[in-house]
């Protein structure tokens with residue numbers, strides 16, 4: 632990655648071009664700087680595909696003021712965690728309190744003291760990086776680097792409600808690596824870890840929609856959550872995953888189902904009902920996974 636791309640982006644929002652210029656010059660060495668001269672332009676930038684890492688936001692602007700921009704940012708999951716530092720000529724304590732209550736992270740008074748501006752920006756960006764790292768650590772599985780069980784549990788609850796509202800089917804695939812104990816016993820645990828990573832990566836590559844979640848459920852088990860996907864489509868995806876793992880051709884002499892590592896899969900689909908727990912969906916897929924194992928492994932099991 633080039634240095635320019637690795638740099639964090641700061642958006643400066645002020646209706647006074649001179650303020651944008653002074654702040655831009657102060658920050659340009661260390662950050663990529665974007666600018667907006669009013670609130671609606673600022674919102675367009677924060678809601679774009681490449682949002683800034685931090686916003687320096689003037690409070691007093693015609694039409695949409697800084698408070699309103701911050702409020703709009705807080706209402707969307709996509710923008711609510713972007714830190715905002717208010718910049719303002721107002722120095723009354725009540726304005727400062729209002730900004731902080733709305734969720735601003737810090738406050739910079741005009742006229743600017745450039746070393747203070749730089750230090751505050753640096754502090755907030757460091758905090759943001761730490762928060763992102765923490766978020767990653769609690770939601771991503773350390774070995775396979777795909778979402779972990781906690782991440783999946785949360786998504787299952789929210790997708791259950793969302794698909795209930797839209798009356799759309801929600802499908803789930805439970806996956807288990809076949810005869811993984813003899814694999815570990817004969818090839819060693821660290822070789823087992825390598826195989827787990829490869830399987831996770833190839834399964835993940837087959838969940839193509841942005842809403843699909845492929846997670847490590849625990850041990851050698853994976854789970855795939857497919858919102859707005861009916862049973863035939865989910866079975867097709869499961870079969871693609873089964874084939875892709877087989878095609879990895881990871882030798883496994885001790886697998887009664889094949890000479891290679893294979894997986895068994897259980898697929899279930901339902902239009903969620905709020906009177907039923909989402910765990911029933913999982914239980915059904917688990918039972919079908921068990922059936923796939925019973926019937927000889929390396930296969931997809933489902934009921935029409």
Ligand SMILES: Nc1nc2c(ncn2[C@@H]2O[C@H](COP(=O)(O)OP(=O)(O)OP(=O)(O)O)[C@@H](O)[C@H]2O)c(=O)[nH]1
Nearest residue numbers: 807808809810811812813815820823824850851924
């Ligand atoms: N290397 C490695 N092995 C793991 C990990 N997590 C779980 N396992 C192993 O996965 C194996 C799972 O074995 P079992 O549940 O007995 O099932 P199996 O041998 O896969 O047999 P079937 O599921 O019936 O095909 C155990 O030996 C676990 O130690 C891990 O993170 N790394």
